[in-house]
Amino acid sequence: MKLRQIVDILSLTVMAGHAGLDTEVTGGYAADLVSCAMAGAQKDGLWVTLQGHLNIVAVASLLDLAAIIVTENKVVEPEALAKANEEGIPILSTPCTTFEVVGRLWEMGVRR
Amino acid sequence: MEERRQLTRVEELTYEVKIEQVMTTDVLTVTPETMMSEAKELLRNRRISGMPVVEKGRLAGVISTEDIITTLELGKDVAVREKIGHPVRTCFADEPLAQAIRRFDMYGYGRYPVVNRRGRLVDIITQGDIIHGLLRALEADYHEEETLKHEASYLLEHVDSERTRLFLSYRVRARDFVHAGDAARQIKRALVRLGAHPQAVRRMAIATFEAETNIIIHSNGGRIAVLIQPSAIRVRATDTGPGIPDVDLAMQPGFSTAPDWVREMGFGSGMGLANIRRCASTMHLASIPGRKTCLEYTVIPEKSIALREQLTRSQNDFTRNRRPIIANGKDRPAQIDEPG
Ligand SMILES: Nc1ncnc2c1ncn2[C@@H]1O[C@H](COP(=O)(O)OP(=O)(O)OP(=O)(O)O)[C@@H](O)[C@H]1O
Numbered sequence: 001m002k003l004r005q006i007v008d009i010l011s012l013t014v015m016a017g018h019a020g021l022d023t024e025v026t027g028g029y030a031a032d033l034v035s036c037a038m039a040g041a042q043k044d045g046l047w048v049t050l051q052g053h054l055n056i057v058a059v060a061s062l063l064d065l066a067a068i069i070v071t072e073n074k075v076v077e078p079e080a081l082a083k084a085n086e087e088g089i090p091i092l093s094t095p096c097t098t099f100e101v102v103g104r105l106w107e108m109g110v111r112r
Numbered sequence: 113m114e115e116r117r118q119l120t121r122v123e124e125l126t127y128e129v130k131i132e133q134v135m136t137t138d139v140l141t142v143t144p145e146t147m148m149s150e151a152k153e154l155l156r157n158r159r160i161s162g163m164p165v166v167e168k169g170r171l172a173g174v175i176s177t178e179d180i181i182t183t184l185e186l187g188k189d190v191a192v193r194e195k196i197g198h199p200v201r202t203c204f205a206d207e208p209l210a211q212a213i214r215r216f217d218m219y220g221y222g223r224y225p226v227v228n229r230r231g232r233l234v235d236i237i238t239q240g241d242i243i244h245g246l247l248r249a250l251e252a253d254y255h256e257e258e259t260l261k262h263e264a265s266y267l268l269e270h271v272d273s274e275r276t277r278l279f280l281s282y283r284v285r286a287r288d289f290v291h292a293g294d295a296a297r298q299i300k301r302a303l304v305r306l307g308a309h310p311q312a313v314r315r316m317a318i319a320t321f322e323a324e325t326n327i328i329i330h331s332n333g334g335r336i337a338v339l340i341q342p343s344a345i346r347v348r349a350t351d352t353g354p355g356i357p358d359v360d361l362a363m364q365p366g367f368s369t370a371p372d373w374v375r376e377m378g379f380g381s382g383m384g385l386a387n388i389r390r391c392a393s394t395m396h397l398a399s400i401p402g403r404k405t406c407l408e409y410t411v412i413p414e415k416s417i418a419l420r421e422q423l424t425r426s427q428n429d430f431t432r433n434r435r436p437i438i439a440n441g442k443d444r445p446a447q448i449d450e451p452g
């Protein structure tokens with residue numbers, strides 16, 4: 001499924017990285033611990049997290065993730081947004097909890 | 113400055129490919145004594161539009177459908193000899209295609225007889241032959257490029273030297289979370305450019321990120337040095353700082369001494385060293401408590417692993433009961449699954 005479709009269906013706010021919205025998403029991973037994401041997130045996958053600091057962009061970039069979904073309207077550091085724009089990695093924001101977001105993604109067929 | 117036109121790859125190929133490489137070789141000929149009606153049948157059966165006329169191995173001329181039609185229209189059948197008065201333009205077999213193309217442009221005939229340097233007819237060449245020949249050459253070109261790509265051709269493996277090594281070094285500052293991951297990212301980019309196997313790149317990216325954040329979080333600053341060789345990528349992450357009193361304990365998944373403010377950022381799950389061990393082919397952690405820490409690990413690209421296993425196997429066959437000299441599969445890294 002195209003990332004753009006997921007953004008539409010879940011009404012996510014694109015905070016940064018508009019250039020990366022055409023990625024074909026293959027799956028996802030949810031964690032607030034950086035080392036867990038480092039170990040478990042897959043290439044072209046989504047990372048659903050409560051973290052909003054700069055280092056989430058480094059993780060996404062190193063793992064070639066499709067996008068980062070930041071839940072519960074957690075504040076994303078401006079430096080993170082700038083870096084995400086630079087790298088073309090979308091940061092998507094939502095008021096929903098990680099639990100809800102993952103549940104809806106699963107319903108939509110993003111199950112890997 | 114004079115503007116120089118760029119040569120396209122197709123133009124280049126017209127100079128690289130020789131006429132003899134695109135000919136079809138099974139050429140149909142007639143002699144000067146062949147009757148026009150006979151020639152007509154031959155052309156019709158073969159669905160071709162012209163034939164060389166050969167006398168005792170030497171090219172005497174060319175006869176085309178047009179010649180035949182105009183003759184036969186007059187209602188009388190004559191020998192081919194009567195109609196080939198004009199001199200024949202030919203190409204040499206060892207000339208480049210460009211030469212033939214120029215001829216086609218200049219004189220507009222549909223085919224040219226191809227002769228060797230002794231004047232013997234070897235074939236005819238048509239514009240169709242040229243197009244097919246160029247397409248084949250382009251395909252071969254493309255194929256070569258593809259195989260190079262698919263072998264994930266590791267640039268360093270194609271450099272001939274007794275010892276090829278590329279050394280990269282990055283300074284890592286304590287508590288500098290703004291630049292966390294920069295060294296890992298730059299190393300990753302370098303490896304991608306070198307054409308390293310995607311699996312090797314991924315292992316290096318993960319392990320180096322963890323080593324880098326450990327220096328940032330737990331030490332007073334240090335350095336990450338990478339030695340890239342065709343057979344292995346070696347990393348040494350050194351720092352000065354508190355060191356690690358119990359290395360075995362630190363290696364245990366879940367063990368962490370990270371302060372709360374670091375944990376709030378999502379670090380400090382105690383999974384970093386475990387991640388490194390999972391991604392690296394070999395790993396060694398040493399520390400002088402109160403002074404410094406040195407972490408070393410290597411990532412061995414897939415190709416080299418395959419080679420090493422092959423070597424191990426032949427060593428086994430060779431030495432039978434003796435222990436193989438080359439390391440066994442024990443320190444082979446766990447497979448990191450890539451989707452798709
Ligand atoms: N360079 C270092 N200097 C001093 N201590 C270190 C260093 N690297 C690791 N340690 C010690 O080893 C522990 C385990 O490290 P590890 O990377 O596995 O987990 P972490 O860094 O605490 O958390 P995570 O990596 O999951 O964010 C650390 O908490 C720290 O006590």
Ligand SMILES: [Mg+2]
Nearest residue numbers: 325326384385
């Ligand atoms: Mg760590």
